Amino acid sequence: MMQEETKKATYTIPVGPIHPALKEPIRLALTVDGEEIVDADVFVGQVHRGIEWLGMNRNNPVQSIYLAERICGICNISHPFSLVMAVEQAAGITPPPRAEYIRAIIAEMERIHSHLLWAGVAAHEIGFDTVFYLVWRVREEIMDLVEYVTGNRVTKAMFQIGGLRRDITEEQFPRIRQSLDYYKSVFDQLKRVFLDDKTIQMRTRNVGILKKEDALKLLICGPSGRASGVPKDVRQDQPYAAYADLDIKAMTPDMVTGTVVGDVYDRIIVRLLEVKQAIEIIEQCLEKMPPGPILAQPKIAVLLKALTQAEGEGIGRAEAPRGEVIHYVRLEAGQSTLATWKVRAPTYVNLMAVPTILKGMQIADVPIIFASLDPCMSCTNRMIITDRALRKKSIMSYEEMHRLSLQKTEKLRR
Amino acid sequence: MKAFKRALWVYHLNTGSCNGCDIEILAVLTPRYDVERFGIMLVGSPRHADVLLVTGPVVKQMVPRVKRIYEQTPDPKLVVVVGSCGIEGGVFYESYSLAGPVDQIIPVDVYVPGCPPRPEAIIEAVVKAWVKLEKAEQGVR
Structure with a gap:
């Protein structure tokens, strides 16, 4: 290693593990040589709540649906969706076709809200707070729609084993279409803001590259994998719910630019394309929605006895906004709780890419690169920086990094 | 409530929350609800904060950090717990990895129930905290 003579001031600001723009606590250890990142390591587990244990010891499967919803406040459709599908498979229950369509609709609504949320956070990370506010204003429209359809903004409580708890009626269609039309009208503006802006390009092009080979080796799933040119999507590969009847194709960045680089810019493209795709899927579902009941077994006492x-x-298996969610359950006769419940969330796998994509980058790029994976346990606000030249360990606060990120944007603008 | 004498700075602390309350807190700051027009601002360090917004049921790993952040916040300070799981554990109560609700770790002034609470409820709670803070300051004088 080259010994550089630059004396970089090291900061020790032990701020707690939370930053407003990111959500859950996580710790990253970065080894840097001056400004360049040589190695990175991830430490998780600051939000362990013992959810699987609760599902196996306290709750019956129906109660566990609401627990699964609270695994993540953002993917709170994908988790109960997977759990319900797993229990249905284990108990041999088939949900009615109308329920399958409504499930797909709300899952796509979740994708729109999650990707817009991400786009805002990503803009904030590179210092574009105007875009952050713009995107979150646009996002409120889908929150209103979610509230109109499900009755709540965040935790929706829509799922039930063998169907759904709430129907979407014909009278509600015009309101849903109105929101979809709104998103179609603003989509081009969003695309222009994110893809044509010079500064955003400078901050995201060729930054945090994850090559296709690495993505395959590290089993990266979801939009982060698709941005590296791995056309995998559970909705396309192993269709569940209504997705088999719909026209779905995994989105890759070459649809817009013609090439796959696998950088942060490509991850923005994939997520924008998926917002558009989600709008189209909801429209298809509204058109094709079959009539009929929404529950296989409306009486909960009978359902619980059967379970x-x-x-x-x-x-x-469900395609969450961040990637593939897998829930495994085992039911045993005579046991009211789940005998086994295992959850595999996409972020845990995607975090494996962090050391690869951070290597060779600058500290100022860490916020946007880390955010570009859309980590659900995201909070890098406390990092241990080991400076090889100075042989000094220090803790850098997230705010400090965010400041560095802003400085870099300013510098590039000039 | 008296006239707003100064801006109220808020620090958001996640102690094992599911993100539900956290995204609602962010929604409060964005144009639809826009609390910055009242001078309520989210800050990045507890050392700058008047109010701590705590979400989550406090998992064991976070206990020392919660205490430390509370100690780092300058007086006079207030703690607002956002969400049911911070108030009494919510769906996570009885779990082996919880160190109990927030008020068993640090003193709490305002509780906002809901899973998650609506943005309007969060704003109301911050305003309540504000009134309490002003009263406390007058008492000191």
């Missing part, structure tokens, strides 16, 4: 007597195992 207690059921024996078997099931796997539920």
